[in-house]
Amino acid sequence: MRITELFDRGEFVITAEIGPPKGFHIDELLHEADEYLQDVTAINVTDCQSSVMRLGSLATCKALKDKGFNSIFQMTCRDRNRIALQSDLLSAAYFGIDNLLLLTGDHTVMGDTPQAKPVFDLDSVSLIHAVKQLENGVDLGGNELVGEPPKFAKGAVVSPCSDSVDVQLAKMERKVKAGAQYFQTQAVFESEKFITFMEKAKQFGVPVMLGVIIPKGAAMANFMNNNIAGISVPPEMIEELKADKEKAKAGITGVEITARIIKECREYCQGVHIMALGWESKVPDVLRQAGIVN
Amino acid sequence: MLITELKQKEDIMPLISAKTFVICCEGCKEVYFPADEAAEFSDELTKSATANGTVVTEYICNPEHLQLQLEKHMGKVDEAGTLLVFSCGVGVQTIAEMFADKKVFAACDTHPLPGHQGVTPLEYDCGQCGECHLGETGGICPITACSKSLVNGQCGGTKNGMCEVDKDMECGWERIYRRLEKQKRLDAMLHPVKVRDFTAGERAAKSMTTKD
Secondary structure, three states: OOHHHHHHOOOOEEEEEEOOOOOOOOHHHHHHHHHHOOOOOEEEEOOOHHHOOOOOHHHHHHHHHHOOOOEEEEEEOOOOOHHHHHHHHHHHHHHOOOEEEEEOOOOHHHOOOOOOOOOOOOOHHHHHHHHHHHHOOEOOOOOEOOOOOOOOEEEEEEOOOOOOHHHHHHHHHHHHHHOOOEEEEEEOOOHHHHHHHHHHHHHHOOOEEEEEEOOOOHHHHHHHHHHOOOOOOOHHHHHHHHHOHHHHHOOHHHHHHHHHHHHHHHHHOOEEEEEOOOOHHHHHHHHHHOOOOO | OEEEEEOOHHHHOOOOOOOEEEEEEOOOOOEEOOHHHHHHHHHHHHHOOOEEEEEEEOOOOOHHHHHHHHHHHHHHHHHOOEEEEEOOHHHHHHHHHHOOOOEEEEOEEEEEOOOOOOOOOOOOOOOOOOOOOHHHOOOOOHHHHOOOOOOOOOOOOEEOOEEOOOOOOEOHHHHHHHHHHHOOOHHHHHOOOOOOOOOHHHHHHHHHHOOO
């Protein structure tokens, strides 16, 4: 089911991110989804996240779908040219996977195979445009598709806490104009910045899902501050993670922080996207403490 | 070696203001330049009073040389609402940097001619993409100033204004945005979706090399 239908009905949409393994055995991933992600609306599968070669997003989406989960197929422009991207979109349509998250993608040098050629034939905006074209029954070369065109929920990303938030808003507007129907944000640790961002973003009239990462400790927070674009963990939050090392290690502090951010931002957004980064087991606690599920 | 080719007049005319100063580079030996077509177009602009002044010179990519050439025209340049530059992408970027508060438009597309790279004397780099974007990007080249050569705006990899690929490199789209903001033309950020044509650069080269 396309998650845009849920936004249209006014539902608060919950998605969780899952990263495929470096290998093709996904029993553990499917087990984790079964065990911990029953309450989420859809599972969002990353596309060789951080430019690290892994099992594909599409195959994992299909495996999740076979298990009865609604999945979101992430597509980046890093590794495929427009022919391959459009072909994979048709493959997704064939498998009945109709939720997309369309991104430019990290550069190849960020990952575990920096020697690879960065493709970027398209970018997030032109990829959204390509999907829209396919929905109109035409590919980017202007050639007609055979049979009924596919139909997708077209998602995109934005960084509300970026130090270049005005530049991000300009890009967001371009994505909306190109056809983006919902947004998922980079991880938010500063609720106030998110709320200010939403005051500006609401003019575009598209649903926005608050992105959250469950912080695993002060070291992770510092690492993100130094290395991850668009993320800034405030010093008092790092202190909170430092205060009781055992509590932080057990994930209790991280869950508390994440639930608090969701509570603070909930009325300003249309959904939440949880990037558990291996802590999928904490997702139910986050949702309970945030008051989203009982 | 580069080949420059005039953009379509229909594409240029809506961009430039009623008072436009024209800078035309006769090029260098590394560049094949459509001098006659450029002169013809430039004359038309003068006759229709769109151009308030014209300077034809060589090596506009050399800022000191250019400054000397422009000295006696500075009154006209200051008056002009836009600058139209007939040159390769390096020349356009030199002018755009020199007049960062002015709207600078590229009148030509720059194509590569394989076999000889030519000499690019400055830090400005032209990707020879054949679809010059400089007119819409404040004279900062998104092909060479962005590590991903993105043409539709900033990606999510900017931190403190720097690029995720190289922490010593400013994000090209951050620079473009700030330049356009300074010129009060952020609407340029909202141009229709661009889908690159990767045959554009090669096409002119092919037609040149098969001419004789």
